[in-house]
Amino acid sequence: MAPTLGRRGFLGYLGTAAAGTAAGAGAGVVGARALDADEPTAVGVRRTGEAVSPWGAHQPGIAAHPGAVTELVALDLRPALHRAGDVEALARLMRVWTTDVEALTAGRGTPGDTAPWLATANADLTVTVGLGPRLFDEPWGLTPPRGFGRVPAMKHDRLDDAWSGGDLVAVVSGRDGTTVGHAVRRLVADAAPFAALRWRQTGSWQPHDAQGRPHTGRNLFGQVDGSANPRPGTDLFDQTVWVKDGLWAGGTTLVVRRIRMDLPTWDELTRSEQERSVGRDLATGAPLTGGGELDDVQLGAREEGRFVIAEKSHVRRSHPSTNGGRRIFRKGANYEAYVDGRAEAGLLFQSYQADLGDQFVPIQRTLDEADELNEWTTAVGSAEFAVPPGWREGEWMGQSVLA
Amino acid sequence: MAPTLGRRGFLGYLGTAAAGTAAGAGAGVVGARALDADEPTAVGVRRTGEAVSPWGAHQPGIAAHPGAVTELVALDLRPALHRAGDVEALARLMRVWTTDVEALTAGRGTPGDTAPWLATANADLTVTVGLGPRLFDEPWGLTPPRGFGRVPAMKHDRLDDAWSGGDLVAVVSGRDGTTVGHAVRRLVADAAPFAALRWRQTGSWQPHDAQGRPHTGRNLFGQVDGSANPRPGTDLFDQTVWVKDGLWAGGTTLVVRRIRMDLPTWDELTRSEQERSVGRDLATGAPLTGGGELDDVQLGAREEGRFVIAEKSHVRRSHPSTNGGRRIFRKGANYEAYVDGRAEAGLLFQSYQADLGDQFVPIQRTLDEADELNEWTTAVGSAEFAVPPGWREGEWMGQSVLA
Numbered sequence: 001m002a003p004t005l006g007r008r009g010f011l012g013y014l015g016t017a018a019a020g021t022a023a024g025a026g027a028g029v030v031g032a033r034a035l036d037a038d039e040p041t042a043v044g045v046r047r048t049g050e051a052v053s054p055w056g057a058h059q060p061g062i063a064a065h066p067g068a069v070t071e072l073v074a075l076d077l078r079p080a081l082h083r084a085g086d087v088e089a090l091a092r093l094m095r096v097w098t099t100d101v102e103a104l105t106a107g108r109g110t111p112g113d114t115a116p117w118l119a120t121a122n123a124d125l126t127v128t129v130g131l132g133p134r135l136f137d138e139p140w141g142l143t144p145p146r147g148f149g150r151v152p153a154m155k156h157d158r159l160d161d162a163w164s165g166g167d168l169v170a171v172v173s174g175r176d177g178t179t180v181g182h183a184v185r186r187l188v189a190d191a192a193p194f195a196a197l198r199w200r201q202t203g204s205w206q207p208h209d210a211q212g213r214p215h216t217g218r219n220l221f222g223q224v225d226g227s228a229n230p231r232p233g234t235d236l237f238d239q240t241v242w243v244k245d246g247l248w249a250g251g252t253t254l255v256v257r258r259i260r261m262d263l264p265t266w267d268e269l270t271r272s273e274q275e276r277s278v279g280r281d282l283a284t285g286a287p288l289t290g291g292g293e294l295d296d297v298q299l300g301a302r303e304e305g306r307f308v309i310a311e312k313s314h315v316r317r318s319h320p321s322t323n324g325g326r327r328i329f330r331k332g333a334n335y336e337a338y339v340d341g342r343a344e345a346g347l348l349f350q351s352y353q354a355d356l357g358d359q360f361v362p363i364q365r366t367l368d369e370a371d372e373l374n375e376w377t378t379a380v381g382s383a384e385f386a387v388p389p390g391w392r393e394g395e396w397m398g399q400s401v402l403a
Numbered sequence: 404m405a406p407t408l409g410r411r412g413f414l415g416y417l418g419t420a421a422a423g424t425a426a427g428a429g430a431g432v433v434g435a436r437a438l439d440a441d442e443p444t445a446v447g448v449r450r451t452g453e454a455v456s457p458w459g460a461h462q463p464g465i466a467a468h469p470g471a472v473t474e475l476v477a478l479d480l481r482p483a484l485h486r487a488g489d490v491e492a493l494a495r496l497m498r499v500w501t502t503d504v505e506a507l508t509a510g511r512g513t514p515g516d517t518a519p520w521l522a523t524a525n526a527d528l529t530v531t532v533g534l535g536p537r538l539f540d541e542p543w544g545l546t547p548p549r550g551f552g553r554v555p556a557m558k559h560d561r562l563d564d565a566w567s568g569g570d571l572v573a574v575v576s577g578r579d580g581t582t583v584g585h586a587v588r589r590l591v592a593d594a595a596p597f598a599a600l601r602w603r604q605t606g607s608w609q610p611h612d613a614q615g616r617p618h619t620g621r622n623l624f625g626q627v628d629g630s631a632n633p634r635p636g637t638d639l640f641d642q643t644v645w646v647k648d649g650l651w652a653g654g655t656t657l658v659v660r661r662i663r664m665d666l667p668t669w670d671e672l673t674r675s676e677q678e679r680s681v682g683r684d685l686a687t688g689a690p691l692t693g694g695g696e697l698d699d700v701q702l703g704a705r706e707e708g709r710f711v712i713a714e715k716s717h718v719r720r721s722h723p724s725t726n727g728g729r730r731i732f733r734k735g736a737n738y739e740a741y742v743d744g745r746a747e748a749g750l751l752f753q754s755y756q757a758d759l760g761d762q763f764v765p766i767q768r769t770l771d772e773a774d775e776l777n778e779w780t781t782a783v784g785s786a787e788f789a790v791p792p793g794w795r796e797g798e799w800m801g802q803s804v805l806a
Contacts, residue, residue: 068471068579069607107613114670115625117686121613176471177580177607178621178737185666200741204472204580210510210524218581222518263588267517283520334581338603
């Protein structure tokens with residue numbers, strides 16, 4: 001496990017990160033259109049209404065503002081590939097998917113597409129691909145990003161295999177479910193010689209406010225969700241998310257958690273109980289210590305001798321200062337489903353971090369030990385993926401880590 | 404059963420319908436903004452980006468261009484209400500829902516809303532409410548719209564109770580699943596003293612083309628779906644959809660069908676086989692006899708002695724000239740689901756017509772007798788509802804038919 005990434009580590013990154021920012025900001029959008037108008041939100045960089053380019057230093061879906069629909073689909077490689085540790089076959093699949101992603105995000109059908117007209121430009125479509133932990137075991141022998149591995153069991157987890165694990169993930173986000181669903185079907189169909197569907201989860205987000213401006217968005221508890229994120233386009237974001245150097249430079253790691261939310265018992269709380277458990281104002285997302293949604297919480301602030309931000313509140317437990325300076329970049333998608341005839345609602349949670357073992361795991365442990373929200377939330381699925389860097393035209397996804 | 408609505412009947416409607424059009428077109432959008440810019444598509448009138456007013460001669464969601472997400476939710480009234488035929492209680496529920504719909508479509512939380520911030524303005528939210536057939540049986544004794552009743556069994560149907568029937572329906576459409584899902588949860592929660600959830604189905608649509616212009620949209624076969632609709636804002640639309648006079652004037656009837664589509668076997672067809680079964684070009688939606696998407700098919704056209712539009716093609720079987728001049732106004736939403744561990748895809752089909760018995764039923768019989776598409780499509784759910792007219796500020800939904 002890598003050493004703790006403290007303040008000193010952050011400062012050490014600045015030189016590289018600043019150079020990386022300009023490239024990263026430009027990489028996400030096709031054409032020469034100025035990005036000044038695209039003010040980054042807490043959950044991503046707003047799109048300009050043009051197709052998101054598949055090419056760049058990083059896979060563009062991570063820093064992009066979320067679409068209204070996000071589907072996450074995991075696949076397992078065929079047993080024969082596993083037995084052989086067949087990196088060549090995996091590379092062929094990556095080439096197939098590269099062609100698919102380049103077509104779909106531009107609004108074109110894939111080669112062999114049976115309904116190519118369902119691909120549409122300007123659907124804000126992004127596809128992010130990652131590789132699961134088995135590919136770094138024998139006989140594959142691929143080199144993982146630093147700190148990557150399976151997330152250890154947490155005491156509040158109630159994981160269901162049906163929503164956990166996987167050798168490959170595709171995170172497909174866009175403006176409508178028909179476009180997104182079509183992209184998922186093509187990716188799954190074209191992967192068939194190599195891999196089979198393991199799970200598929202669909203969620204929604206409100207990416208814009210009533211004036212049509214991109215905003216952070218809310219989960220089904222009504223909470224503004226993602227305010228404390230490092231802002232895409234900043235050095236802090238780059239340091240938090242992207243692997244700095246080595247084979248995986250420009251890549252990241254992804255943890256997908258299916259977090260069931262108990263809406264009926266949450267609804268029984270008073271509003272002040274709800275706000276106290278989070279540490280934020282429900283209406284605005286602002287910290288209970290004041291300021292605006294994007295201002296930092298004042299963890300030391302006291303009222304009548306007691307902390308304004310409660311000891312076990314989510315914002316305190318997840319705050320970098322409670323976690324040795326560690327951060328993640330999180331995105332969410334709300335889901336409602338019927339599982340075994342029972343209504344289930346919750347959040348499809350994505351956590352991106354350069355170092356899974358040194359960022360996600362210790363923060364999650366802090367939350368698992370004591371977080372008021374554990375009372376109303378339960379992880380029922382969990383999966384982790386190493387996310388290769390972006391690729392350039394003529395290259396293919398994962399080329400730098402597989403070739 | 405009412406007499407056939409032929410050409411003579413259509414002409415007879417013109418005077419009334421023309422007067423109704425101006426009111427209807429203006430009713431759907433709040434404020435004085437000109438609607439000239441809102442060119443109607445085959446599946447609805449484009450919104451202007453302002454909240455859709457809940458008030459008007461008709462419930463506004465019917466003629467409105469579909470949202471990216473549509474949820475259909477059916478409820479059953481409590482047994483005690485049924486035993487008593489308690490119209491007073493039903494009227495109380497309609498008042499509660501009226502308050503809810505007026506708030507939600509304006510972007511406000513409902514009274515007692517536990518997460519009012521999930522309501523958002525400019526989400527293109529519409530809610531259409533209807534009453535199921537049991538309410539017109541004893542002991543309720545309500546007077547139904549002419550021709551309203553249960554759709555008779557069709558030989559190709561494989562109906563599942565899980566997706567069929569219901570005493571009440573709410574069709575909730577909007578820009579994103581979080582807003583739509585929140586509205587559905589509030590409606591279901593507020594109905595709890597009166598009614599319980601029977602089924603809930605969610606679908607998606609691509610309401611806009613790559614240039615952001617509203618267009619007809621496609622189903623999961625890739626077909627442009629809805630081109631032959633009477634165009635909202637025309638006399639033909641008004642004649643097709645709205646009950647002309649009597650208690651239900653300004654109302655309509657709705658048939659909801661869950662149509663399973665066998666994508667794998669459809670995908671095995673050649674493109675020309677697919678196009679022949681529909682009678683339209685797949686890429687453009689234009690009739691195989693030429694012209695543009697919205698041009699009528701030339702059913703008499705022949706090539707080498709054979710009809711260009713095949714005898715059993717969907718456009719011929721569903722065409723008004725094959726059905727004594729009868730028409731419906733259809734809307735669709737694509738769904739993908741896992742049912743009993745098996746992937747299922749299809750179309751949540753809504754058919755609106757003034758007279759269910761004289762429009763939907765005979766057309767559906769014609770299709771059931773012979774329609775190429777029956778090979779790849781199966782109705783697995785069916786429900787019918789009488790849809791009250793719109794209401795004015797200070798009134799409540801269903802007032803004219805219940806009070």
